[in-house]
Amino acid sequence: MRIIPKNKIDRTLINTLSKLASQEKKVKAFKSRVRVKGKLIKKGKTKKGSIKLIIQKEDDKYNFVVVKTHKENFALAEQLKLGSFVSVVGISKFRAIICTQLKQLPKMDESKQTILSFT
Numbered sequence: 598m599r600i601i602p603k604n605k606i607d608r609t610l611i612n613t614l615s616k617l618a619s620q621e622k623k624v625k626a627f628k629s630r631v632r633v634k635g636k637l638i639k640k641g642k643t644k645k646g647s648i649k650l651i652i653q654k655e656d657d658k659y660n661f662v663v664v665k666t667h668k669e670n671f672a673l674a675e676q677l678k679l680g681s682f683v684s685v686v687g688i689s690k691f692r693a694i695i696c697t698q699l700k701q702l703p704k705m706d707e708s709k710q711t712i713l714s715f716t
Contacts, residue, residue, distance in 0.1 A: 631694050633659050634684045634702065637677055648674040650696070652685055661685050663696045670699040677701060 635654035643649055648663040648671065663674040674696075677683065682702040687694035 629689070630697070631659065631687050631689055632685075633661075635659070635682070637679055637681050637683055640674075640677065640679060647671075649693070650674060650677070650683075650685070652683060659685075660693045661687050661696045662693045663699065667696070670696055673699050673701065 633652050633654050635652040637650060638653045638658070639651040641649045643662065645665070647665050650661045650663060652659045652661060663670050665671055682704060684698075684700040684702055685696055686698040687696045689695075
């Protein structure tokens with residue numbers, strides 16, 4: 598019986614599988630993000646100085662936290678006024694959603710997607 602040294606094993610299958618696994622992980626992380634377009638109804642500070650935003654979309658309310666270390670989002674969150682329309686993307690952590698992207702919208706687009714029937 599012939600013994601193959603460890604450094605001589607063909608790793609193409611292992612490399613391909615690891616690439617596919619990393620791509621799938623990225624897709625799952627992107628899908629798990631919370632995306633909300635709504636109206637800012639309440640704004641406050643947390644104990645550590647971050648900004649807490651409560652966004653209302655139809656009947657649902659979402660709690661977002663803008664961390665002080667995210668300089669651009671923090672500066673924009675400070676300038677936001679109650680009743681302004683915003684688009685927020687965040688990652689869900691424990692009790693709140695950590696804000697990763699924040700944009701102020703000039704007006705709210707209330708359009709809905711509909712499924713067209715084929716005849």
